[in-house]
Amino acid sequence: MNIKEIVEGIYYVGVNDRKTHRFEALWPIPHGVSYNSYIVKGENKTALIDGVEIGECDKLRENIESILGQGTAPDYLVINHMEPDHSGSIKVLRSFFPDMIIVGNAKTLEMVKGFYGVDDNIMKIADGDTLDLGGMSLSFKLTPMVHWPETMMTYVEEKAVLFSGDAFGCFGALNGGIIDTETDIEPFIPEMYRYYSNIVGKYGIFVQKAIAKLSPLNIKYICSTHGPVWHEHRGKVGAIYDSLSKYEGERGVTIVYGSMYGNTEEMAEAIASRLAERGIKTIKMHNVTKSHLSYIISDIFRYKGLIIGAPTYSNTLFPPVETVLNAIKTRELKNRVTATFGSYTWAPQAVKRINQLLEDAKLYNADIASVETKQAPTATTLSDCRALADAVADQL
Ligand SMILES: Cc1cc2nc3c(=O)[nH]c(=O)nc-3n(C[C@H](O)[C@H](O)[C@H](O)COP(=O)(O)O)c2cc1C
Known part of the structure; x- marks a missing residue:
């Protein structure tokens, strides 16, 4: 009692x-x-x-x-x-x-x-x-x-x-x-x-x-x-x-990604690594198929930076990442520094769809170029990922 x-x-x-x-x-x-x-x-x-x-x-x-x-x-x-x-x-x-x-x-x-x-x-x-x-x-x-x-x-x-x-x-x-x-x-x-x-x-x-x-x-x-x-x-x-x-966002970055075979994940790792080099200590990484949505949403609300990545899947976005983006839109989240990345094999759709959903949620950030790789990430892809991380760090 x-x-x-x-x-x-x-x-x-x-x-x-x-x-x-x-x-x-x-x-x-x-x-x-x-x-x-x-x-x-x-x-x-x-x-x-x-x-x-x-x-x-x-x-x-x-x-x-x-x-x-x-x-x-x-x-x-x-x-x-x-x-x-x-x-x-x-x-x-x-x-x-x-x-x-x-x-x-x-x-x-x-x-x-x-x-x-x-x-x-x-x-x-x-x-x-x-x-x-x-x-x-x-x-x-x-x-x-x-x-x-x-x-x-x-x-x-x-x-x-x-x-x-x-x-x-x-x-x-x-x-x-x-x-x-x-x-x-x-x-x-x-x-x-x-x-x-x-x-x-x-x-x-x-x-x-x-x-x-x-x-x-x-x-x-x-x-x-x-x-x-x-x-x-x-x-x-x-x-x-x-x-x-007030949707303020603490200094820190949430990286949300989906990955079936590791290509998108490798990009996520490169981004996180560069953010850390830039002195950002709070980096929350969520593999969407492992983390429950509620923990992802919690970190997205808490931290100012939001980087989202996914592979193309059946000519659209890897489904669990779409779920996260819908949850963000439903909650009318505001005031985030966003950036996006992804991977495909023959016809890219994931990044386009992520950006569209961010646009719908009024969170699309046109100042930071998305990175999308065909098949496995190359040295150029990973360098672009580091540049993306730099751009996010600059805006935090
Ligand atoms: C079921 C399935 C559907 C896919 N659909 C597409 C597609 O429509 N267009 C495309 O370019 N790639 C497609 N792919 C390929 C993946 O997007 C590509 O292999 C990507 O690199 C996977 O990223 P990951 O290693 O992070 O999982 C598909 C892969 C799978 C397994």
């Missing part, structure tokens, strides 16, 4: 999931994930903030009752986000606690009815409304499209605690420690990049609006729905979100 008093009157009552292989049936979670739920206990009323995945309802109930007492219901369930990894428990929680009032904004309540058929005993709140629990009040901040239309955050001014929904969350189950002061945060940071880039990344403009809305608040604890409670490192995770949502 993972129970923790975060500050006086505010408790962590979430659960860990180390069974699921793929979050959203898409993203590998080798280190699991936590579904974070919290209790705010005022002098008069209590609120449960967000629920858990449907398979974990019994554990959540045990956790709630260990704080409130056997058979005691929270007065309110506040729903910051309706994605079913949190809201899946609504119907079961309602059967456990029939008098518990469900609190959400108009869009949330419409989804509660649509997903779970629940439309009684509800409280509709609007942006800026507050709910007094006695000595503590919940203040609701609507943050639409971070990353669903109904997403909102709940702030407890008296304790400087923000319940941020999925924002500032990450993959990784909580291995004992709940607050960042009591656990090694290093494994969670790359998982925050991966979570953000794959799930939230498309909505940078809305994340920026949310950050602007939160900036006047005094926040000492960020309680998201996944991963540790951020306290000591709240500035660091805030900066990560700010940078990612």
Whole structure:
């Protein structure tokens, strides 16, 4: 049982999931994930903030009752986000606690009815409304499209605690420690990049609006729905979100390539080697048929340089590279230094297609000449690859 008093009157009552292989049936979670739920206990009323995945309802109930007492219901369930990894428990929680009032904004309540058929005993709140629990009040901040239309955050001014929904969350189950002061945060940071880039990344403009809305608040604890409670490192995770949502890109290069028989890979190696000679220490290389897409997207979001290579395949682009390019376009990534390369045997198509897809994504960089080799790379090809690396290094 993972129970923790975060500050006086505010408790962590979430659960860990180390069974699921793929979050959203898409993203590998080798280190699991936590579904974070919290209790705010005022002098008069209590609120449960967000629920858990449907398979974990019994554990959540045990956790709630260990704080409130056997058979005691929270007065309110506040729903910051309706994605079913949190809201899946609504119907079961309602059967456990029939008098518990469900609190959400108009869009949330419409989804509660649509997903779970629940439309009684509800409280509709609007942006800026507050709910007094006695000595503590919940203040609701609507943050639409971070990353669903109904997403909102709940702030407890008296304790400087923000319940941020999925924002500032990450993959990784909580291995004992709940607050960042009591656990090694290093494994969670790359998982925050991966979570953000794959799930939230498309909505940078809305994340920026949310950050602007939160900036006047005094926040000492960020309680998201996944991963540790951020306290000591709240500035660091805030900066990560700010940078990612501005699509800034750190100094470094992601090289994404496909290769069946090693010709394109040899070009990738030549490019990487020259980048290193130019003093670029952060070079992330992904063979698309080995790395899962989520790790590739994570690095592409994190680093400023993006070099993509592939062989021609059946008169078009090697398919897994096309998948990566589609994922980039879907997420409306911006502001990257791109370059491309490839290999063919009789009729080149790969580089043309990569460049077209980059153009569609508004990421094509006409300043750097692509390199495409017929059959095995020659000395000239490899020299051109080094020149490509130089051009990327110059623009970083
Ligand atoms: C199934 C298959 C389809 C291919 N289709 C084409 C093609 O349409 N046009 C072409 O010029 N080369 C084609 N090739 C050849 C490869 O593009 C070429 O051998 C390239 O050098 C392979 O790069 P790699 O060694 O990095 O895998 C094809 C190869 C395979 C295996």
